[in-house]
Amino acid sequence: MARATADIVVLGLGAMGAASLRALTLRGARPLGIDQFAPPHDFGSSHGETRITRCATGESEALAPFALRSQAIWREIEAETGARLFVDCGCLLISRPNDVGERHGRSAFLERTVAAARRYDIAHELLDADEIARRHPQFRPRDDEQGYFEPGAGYVRPEAAIAAQLDLARAGGATLRLGARVEALRIPRGAGPVEIVTGEGVIEAGRVVVSAGAWAAGLLGPRLAALLRPTRQVLHWFPVLAQREAWAGGPTYIWMHGTGPTDFFYGFPGLDGEAKCASETYEGCERPDSFDRVVAPEESRAMAARHLEGRLAGIGSRAARAKTCLYTQTPDSQFVIDAHPDCDRVLIVSPCSGHGFKHSAAIGEAAAGRVLDGASRLDLTPFALGRFAA
Ligand SMILES: Cc1cc2nc3c(=O)[nH]c(=O)nc-3n(C[C@H](O)[C@H](O)[C@H](O)COP(=O)(O)OP(=O)(O)OC[C@H]3O[C@@H](n4cnc5c(N)ncnc54)[C@H](O)[C@@H]3O)c2cc1C
Structure with missing residues (x-):
């Protein structure tokens, strides 16, 4: 050899x-x-066109310096190459306060996010449900939900x-x-x-x-x-049918709406008439080469029914397209x-x-x-x- x-x-x-x-x-x-x-x-x-970037990382304050430094590096690379990598459209976190649901690394996510923002002096606003709906008519929060908005956040390509x-x-x-x-x-x-x-x-x-x-x-x-542990994840793109301006100019968002490990979803602005959304699953796929990459239409229908209906306005309930992707999950x-x-x-x-x-x-x-x-x-x-x- x-x-x-x-x-x-x-x-x-x-x-x-x-x-x-x-x-x-x-x-x-x-x-x-x-x-x-x-x-x-x-x-x-x-893959999948977009990744949320935010600097006040409720998953762990230890991560905030990495997100901040990464945003600076994306800008350096943009200046050097002319590529467009980072779009700072903001990120909105919606959750009930003191939500201590058993989510993977994301319990009390709102409070931990605010604590990280304060510790690292990251610009942010706290919004009540009325203010969220006034600014972003594509979102329909419940009265008891609140928002953390980080204007310098957004998405990376x-x-x-x-x-x-x-x-x-x-x-x-x-x-x-x-x-x-x-x-x-x-x-x-x-x-x-x-x-x-x-x-x-x-x-x-x-x-x-x-x-x-x-x-x-x-x-x-x-x-x-x-x-x-590799796990199979699914990304869904739903058509934007109304609230087009709000979707096009909207922020990225993360929405915690229950206390179970998968009672949340996240999404992106409406890009090219499609709003990308996803939740998480924790089913293992032992072999990253041979897991099921085909997304059944029922998976997108379940995503819409469980997470989007009643919360997002102006998007269709039938996905225009969907893709699988892999997380590698560690125990913590x-x-x-x-x-x-x-x-x-x-x-x-x-x-x-x-x-x-x-x-x-x-x-x-x-x-x-x-x-x-x-x-x-x-x-x-x-x-x-x-x-x-x-
Ligand atoms: C659906 C989904 C949504 C996500 N959303 C976000 C988000 O909004 N914000 C965020 O910050 N993060 C997000 N993430 C997480 C983020 O995308 C990942 O943490 C990151 O992409 C992992 O990159 P990686 O380099 O570890 O893996 P990869 O990008 O997969 O790179 C691994 C590379 O190794 C190569 N390789 C592996 N084995 C071999 C081998 N034996 N020989 C040769 N080459 C090999 C592969 O071909 C591959 O190119 C998301 C992830 C997924 C799946």
């Missing part, structure tokens, strides 16, 4: 890998990036962000090997290279960033696979960014749990710091594997 060597390899070039690859080249490294497909693509976690970062990485000296599937990762317990096994041969790497998203579980060994719905327990030259950058894109540019920068300096400016300790030791 052919053997080659590389100093630094980034395995997986989606949201996290593209950001890491670019950040490494900015620091003067010449990494090799490998992907089984040609990102951006529709098979992993980073994931495919454009990945493409721009990969272009910049290539221009900065990275080598990209696309359409190359890594069959196995041989991680040494001590000294010696990390072996990356592909169909074309083995690459002996000095350091490896594993940013393989939903496939990471299959590459990192059973102990880590137990912590990284937070991220894993840490060295592999057997080898500190393998850095796991597998932060999905459904809320990673908004942080990805800064995570890439932090990953480059960890690989090149052994440390990063932003604190990665909240994402360490040690928290699962018990």
Whole structure:
């Protein structure tokens, strides 16, 4: 079998890998990036046209610096390339106050979001139900619901962000090997290279960033696979039939409307006459290559009936289109960014749990710091594997 060597390899070039690859080249490294497909693509976690970005992160205050830094990086890349990556249309969170529903990482989300906004001095407004409906006639909140509005939030265009970062990485000296599937990762317990096994041969790497998203579980060994659970998610696009101006000029939004783990949904402004909405599901899909990618019409009908009817005005109840996508869920719905327990030259950058894109540019920068300096400016300790030791 052919053997080659590389100093630094980034395995997986989606949201996290593209950001890491670019950040490494900015620091003067010449990494090799490998992907089984040609990102951006529709098979992993980073497609579907839009991703909400907001900086007051109710999931964990530790994430806010990553969202803030990522927004700054999107703007730097826009200035450098002319691409449009980040649209700051605002984000509205609607919830009943003191809602302590058992949601994955999102209990008391309104209060935790406001606390994060105050701690990091993030501009925001608190709105009552009348004010939400006055400003946004496409939303019909109940009298006891309240809103947190972050004007500097909005959405990122994931495919454009990945493409721009990969272009910049290539221009900065990275080598990209696309359409190359890594069959196995041989991680040494001590000294010696990390072996990356592909169909074309083995690459002996000095350091490896594993940013393989939903496939990471299959590459990192059973102990880590137990912590990284791919789940099937569905995105729905509903036609905008009325309230067109409100939809077109509207914010992104997250709506918590019950106390169960899936009693919430989120959505985007009406883009090209379609309003994209989604909720979450936690059904595992053990094999990211072979799960059911077809969305049955009943799934979109159920989405409309359970979440949208009575809350959103002006959209049709039959989806114009729908797509599947993958989350990689950790036990606490937070991220894993840490060295592999057997080898500190393998850095796991597998932060999905459904809320990673908004942080990805800064995570890439932090990953480059960890690989090149052994440390990063932003604190990665909240994402360490040690928290699962018990
Ligand atoms: C439906 C949905 C909605 C979301 N909404 C939001 C949102 O609004 N806001 C937000 O911040 N986040 C959101 N997220 C989460 C966010 O999109 C993810 O956290 C992020 O995209 C994860 O990126 P990644 O780089 O880890 O994975 P991916 O982008 O999937 O990248 C992994 C890459 O690794 C490659 N790869 C894997 N295995 C191999 C192998 N063996 N050999 C070669 N290449 C390999 C894959 O081909 C892929 O390109 C959402 C996710 C989903 C699914």
